[in-house]
Amino acid sequence: MLANVAGILIFREWATVPFHFIWIGLFLVYGWRLWGMRATLAALAAIIIVTGFSLGVDVMSGDQAPVELAEIPLMAAAFGALVLFARRSVAAREEISRAYEQNVVLLQYARHLLRHASHIVRTPLTIALGHAEILERTTDDAAAARDARVVIDELKRLKDATDRLLELATSHQPGFVHPVVTPLREVVADACDRWSEKGALVRPGQVDDAVIRLDPGRLQEALDELIGNAVHQTPSGKPIEISARHEDGCEVIGVANRGPGIREDDTKPIFERFARADGDRKRGARLGLAIVQAIAKAHGGSVGVRDRPGGGAVVELRLPRQNAGPGPAMPEMAPASAAPQGTS
16 A cells, blocks of 8 residues: 555656555455454545545645545445445345354254154053053953044054154154165065055056165155055055156156046145145144155155056156166165065
8 A cells, every 4th residue: 555655646647546556455455354343444544544645745736636536535435335235245144144053953953852752752652552452452341442442543643643753853864764775676576565465456567677775664665655545545456556667867666556646626735744645634644745755855866746647646756876777686785675664
């Protein structure tokens, strides 16, 4: 700055050049690192006094026109606008940062509260369920046995909902899935066999010989949810078909049924938690489809539903083919009979 002041006094006919260099330097220095308000006002006052005095000397000597002095308040006003914009921008970023930190704390608290509440509720539910089962087995009163069966069914449903809420609460954490190299055909075959043993008409369709990295237990859980919903929607005697194909770098696993399909007036997102695919809320919120979506997202994939040609619907899991490829067993091969983690 001293060199520019000297330039104003020495090269008087070109005084506006170092004059503007002084102000540009102030702008750049302040933009590089914001100062406190007192330091900013002190620097602005010093620059106004220095440049005003230097340029005033040139005006008094007749080397500069008096109108040049008007640039001092003009540059000061421009600097003031810069200060105002910069401070508002910093304040906005700080507010966003505070809101983000508060949201993180609230999210962690909500997850902790949900896990804690789930564990607290699970123990009395288990005790009540055990006593109701004993009452059903030991009572000689047929009406009391029927009532006990109703209590047992509702307690199981409540326990299942509690477990699902706990699972959804942990679905965004890194350890939710443990991908290993898995033969997809064996996982699909295992799901078909498991449901066929329950009396459901589930059969494999066209399935790729793909070997991809995924969590076989979580995938079987998602398939169980989708198959269970398909069994509920499909008329007796109509088969449910599971297929898998390669498409756009993903492995698309589809569960097709011959049920009523997707209703034209049903526009709500059925894969969000608490939503039901059939719009029936009499039995309470259904969390299975939300878990399917959470499992797909944890694998970096997605889930969607579409109408099936000829009637019915197809729910499709799209999983990225990481280290995919057909072939024999590979290292870290997962057993196809990994235990499922629950059905709807």
